[in-house]
Amino acid sequence: xxxxxxxxxxILRIESQNNTASQNGCSLNLVMQTQSQGLIQAVISGSTYxxxxxxxxxxxxxxxxxxxxxxxxxxxxxxxxLLAVVPAPNGTQAAxxxxxxxxxxxxxxxxxxxxxxxxxAQTEFTLPNGQPFAGSPSGHLMLVTYRAATxxxxxxxxxxxxxxxxxx
Numbered sequence: 001x002x003x004x005x006x007x008x009x010x011i012l013r014i015e016s017q018n019n020t021a022s023q024n025g026c027s028l029n030l031v032m033q034t035q036s037q038g039l040i041q042a043v044i045s046g047s048t049y050x051x052x053x054x055x056x057x058x059x060x061x062x063x064x065x066x067x068x069x070x071x072x073x074x075x076x077x078x079x080x081x082l083l084a085v086v087p088a089p090n091g092t093q094a095a096x097x098x099x100x101x102x103x104x105x106x107x108x109x110x111x112x113x114x115x116x117x118x119x120x121a122q123t124e125f126t127l128p129n130g131q132p133f134a135g136s137p138s139g140h141l142m143l144v145t146y147r148a149a150t151x152x153x154x155x156x157x158x159x160x161x162x163x164x165x166x167x168x
Contacts, residue, residue, distance in 0.1 A: 002110060007032075013031040014031075016028060041078070042079075043080065049143070053130075064086075065086075066081060093147065094146075095146075107156075116155070117156075124161045128163055145162075
């Protein structure tokens with residue numbers, strides 16, 4: 001099972017989160033309507049990666065990622081501290097995971113082999129700051145966006161964009 005969990009929904013409200021003087025204005029609380037969990041609260045901090053670095057707006061459909069290892073307060077609606085947010089218009093799908101090469105193929109797979117990436121010349125590889133990534137993506141945490149995937153097991157897709165997060 002992946003360490004990274006996704007939740008998608010529509011933003012209903014965006015509120016400033018002012019819990020400490022030093023963090024005043026540095027965090028936002030998204031109130032979202034999801035199909036799977038109903039209402040949720042999603043906290044965006046200064047370190048949350050937002051694909052395209054574009055401001056989020058009420059009524060935007062987004063895919064949010066949080067860590068399954070992070071503590072979650074036992075409140076309703078649930079509140080998640082987000083690692084990444086992907087604006088998802090027109091059926092955009094996304095995955096956040098560490099992908100590795102499958103031997104003797106041009107495919108990358110996530111750890112539980114539920115998603116395989118078929119790379120093409122049109123697949124765009126970037127760093128979080130928008131600069132091109134030129135190394136081997138295998139073994140890195142990656143945010144992958146795509147439009148469609150097969151219904152096979154494992155699902156396969158040709159990504160539109162891959163953001164590679166290099167540690168250190």
